[in-house]
Amino acid sequence: MKKIVTLIAVTLWCVFGASAEVRLPKILSSHMVLQRDRPMHFWGWADPDENVTITLDGQSAQSVADKLGKWSLYLLAHPAGGPFTIDVKGSNDLTIEDVMIGDVWFASGQSNMEMPLKGFSGAPIQNSAVEIQNANQPKLRLLRIRTRASDFPLSDYQDTWTMCTPETAADFSAVAYFFGRAISEKENVTVGLIDSTWGGTPAEAWTSFQGLTADASLMPVFSAWGEMMDEQTDAELARAADKRADEAAERAHEPKPVHAWRPVPASWGPAALYNGMVAPAIGFGIKGAIWYQGESNAGAERAPIYDKVFGAMITDWRRHWQEGNFPFLFVQIANFKASPADLWPTVRDAQRRTLSLANTGMAVTIDIGNPTNIHPADKQSVGERLALAARSIAYGEKVEFSGPLFRHAGRNGHDMQVWFDHAEGLTAKGGGAPEGFEVAGADRKYQPATAKLDGDSVIVSSPGVMQPKYVRYGWKDVPIVNLYNSAGLPASPFSSEELLPGVN
Numbered sequence: 001m002k003k004i005v006t007l008i009a010v011t012l013w014c015v016f017g018a019s020a021e022v023r024l025p026k027i028l029s030s031h032m033v034l035q036r037d038r039p040m041h042f043w044g045w046a047d048p049d050e051n052v053t054i055t056l057d058g059q060s061a062q063s064v065a066d067k068l069g070k071w072s073l074y075l076l077a078h079p080a081g082g083p084f085t086i087d088v089k090g091s092n093d094l095t096i097e098d099v100m101i102g103d104v105w106f107a108s109g110q111s112n113m114e115m116p117l118k119g120f121s122g123a124p125i126q127n128s129a130v131e132i133q134n135a136n137q138p139k140l141r142l143l144r145i146r147t148r149a150s151d152f153p154l155s156d157y158q159d160t161w162t163m164c165t166p167e168t169a170a171d172f173s174a175v176a177y178f179f180g181r182a183i184s185e186k187e188n189v190t191v192g193l194i195d196s197t198w199g200g201t202p203a204e205a206w207t208s209f210q211g212l213t214a215d216a217s218l219m220p221v222f223s224a225w226g227e228m229m230d231e232q233t234d235a236e237l238a239r240a241a242d243k244r245a246d247e248a249a250e251r252a253h254e255p256k257p258v259h260a261w262r263p264v265p266a267s268w269g270p271a272a273l274y275n276g277m278v279a280p281a282i283g284f285g286i287k288g289a290i291w292y293q294g295e296s297n298a299g300a301e302r303a304p305i306y307d308k309v310f311g312a313m314i315t316d317w318r319r320h321w322q323e324g325n326f327p328f329l330f331v332q333i334a335n336f337k338a339s340p341a342d343l344w345p346t347v348r349d350a351q352r353r354t355l356s357l358a359n360t361g362m363a364v365t366i367d368i369g370n371p372t373n374i375h376p377a378d379k380q381s382v383g384e385r386l387a388l389a390a391r392s393i394a395y396g397e398k399v400e401f402s403g404p405l406f407r408h409a410g411r412n413g414h415d416m417q418v419w420f421d422h423a424e425g426l427t428a429k430g431g432g433a434p435e436g437f438e439v440a441g442a443d444r445k446y447q448p449a450t451a452k453l454d455g456d457s458v459i460v461s462s463p464g465v466m467q468p469k470y471v472r473y474g475w476k477d478v479p480i481v482n483l484y485n486s487a488g489l490p491a492s493p494f495s496s497e498e499l500l501p502g503v504n
Helices: 002-016 128-133 166-170 174-187 209-213 216-230 232-251 272-281 303-321 344-356 379-393
Strands: 033-035 040-045 051-056 059-064 070-075 081-089 093-109 140-144 191-197 288-292 328-331 360-363 405-412 415-421 437-440 450-454 457-461 470-473
Touching (some): 033 191, 040 051, 051 070, 059 070, 093 272, 140 166, 174 288, 174 379, 191 272, 209 303, 216 232, 216 303, 288 379, 303 328, 344 405, 360 379, 415 470, 437 457
Parallel strands (some): 093 191, 093 288, 140 191, 328 360
Antiparallel strands (some): 040 070, 051 081, 405 415, 450 457
């Protein structure tokens, strides 16, 4: 026991030094944005029992570090404004400069949220050069988090806030940038954007262990992770073979061969990215979160429980942040010709069903994807549709923010009648009849159906299904669909089945 106590003492000495100075996490740094109109949280480390005082705009508060050297305090809520200087006093003095008070949004997910304004190799952003040239945005502040997985929740990031310039925006999430730009212009406040993203990652990696283990129905997450680990010996051999092939091509002055995509094992571990890339932000006030992910959960073993995993992740973040049901806005995955083994329509419907959670909103992108590129170029429309959802859900503006959403379906003779929410001005874009509908009887064998508009509903029928029970829309990787509302927003794909297809 003595050895353990000594080891802990030595570790703390190494971390904080023989005489620890007051230290703040890097998320509390110059150029940051603090969330307006709610208590502002400050925390950090110092010597045990050391007094720490924070002063901002004439307001001060004091805290005393505990036996582990941790301290925490709050300043009263403050309206939007700035720039301010924050003074931190303890055994040493710190100054945080150019601090704005406005709205903070946490942007996360996989590669389509990660995709920077300059684009990826082989996947450009629409009008990228012009967008970067015009990226001097003084009302935006950016915090780009480096990718990091961890077995336990980390207490700090490696990164600090920056101004939004062409240089910093070029490497920042394009979706988050377009979203933040739209919000700052509409709200006339400074918007802080936190880009915490990692391409090719599943939702369970972004959920804490508490969130994953609170529901026994999520145990398949750990089973899938175990199978992935069992396959790592072969995966490492395949990576080594890829590397040899690349080196051979380089020696021969030939183009490198195209290899199959392989996940980074560390980034797929349950809770690994929550621990490394979300946990350090817990406690920092936010207005809400925006999310773009789902492609990595489209495999046959993960897609059927994605609605449970995704819902658990949202609930988990809200529980940890302790800011109530903050707005959580997400992107439904776009149209893309995926592997036959993947279940993209199932994931889309899981995302739609997640709207049952309070203060959630979904940007449908079934009409702006690229069937041959998993990274569509039109990130402007994605950011703008997310901003529409924010304007309604987070800011209370009376604005239509969603395309038609399935509400209910009922049998009417040999027809199925489908009602929608957000259906004002329901229309088939381009004229003609609505496309993309299918119906099925109790056997769930779907047949293509004809459809016609009837107010805020659609009547669907098929001569091959005389006793229809179920109806679905856009149930393909790349469906041909044309149902919109008068706001010009597309209807979400859906299935009327009580459970997600494939779930018993």
